[in-house]
Amino acid sequence: DAKTTQPTSMDCAEGRAANLPCNHSTISGNEYVYWYRQIHSQGPQYIIHGLKNNETNEMASLIITEDRKSSTLILPHATLRDTAVYYCIVRVLISGANNLFFGTGTRLTVIP
C-alpha cells in the first residue's frame, strides 16, 4: 500500500471550510484514496473515498489531482463536532479483506 503524508495538525474557524491535504506520490493505478476520521476515544468513521474523479457526499468533498499524487479533503462548513484526527489511506480494494493501515493523520481543531 502506498504511503501517505499529512500535516500533523491544523486549525479551522467554525463555519469556514477545512481543507486537509494528503500526499501519496507513490500511489499505483488501482489504489483508492480513503478518508476516515476519529473523534476522541471513539472508533474511526468513514468519510469518503475516490479513485480518479472528485467525489462529494453529505459529509465532505474529495479533490484528487490529475496525476493522483495528492488529494484534499474539504469539509465545507466546519463545526465544533468536526474536531478529530483525519486519516488519509490509500490501498487496493480487496473484497472481504479490506483491512486498513493507518498513518499518523491530521489533528483538526475547529475553533469557535
Next chain:
Amino acid sequence: GAVVSQHPSRVICKSGTSVKIECRSLDFQATTMFWYRQFPKQSLMLMATSNEGSKATYEQGVEKDKFLINHASLTLSTLTVTSAHPEDSSFYICSAGTGGHEQFFGPGTRLTVL
C-alpha cells in the same frame, strides 16, 4: 449505515488475568473482521484479521498465543487478551465490512491492566 458494537466498552483487570472483548456486526454479516490496537496519542495499529470459520491472520509482531481471536459466526468475533500485563493496556477497536469500500468500526474497548 451498518453498525458494529463492542462489549465491554471499558474493562479494568488485574495483571495475569484474561479478558475477552466481543465485536458484533448488528445488521449485516461479516466473513472478515479486523482487530486494531491504539496506544495513547498514537495511531491505530492493525493486529489481526479475523476470518469466520478459520484461523485468524496476525500482523508481524503480534503474539497469536497472547491475543486469541475466535470468529465463531458471521456476526461475532472475540479477542481474548491472555495473561494480561500493564503494557497491554490500550484501546482495542474492531471493524468489519460488507465487501464494499467502507469499513465500519466499533466504538472501541478501553482495557486497563493494573
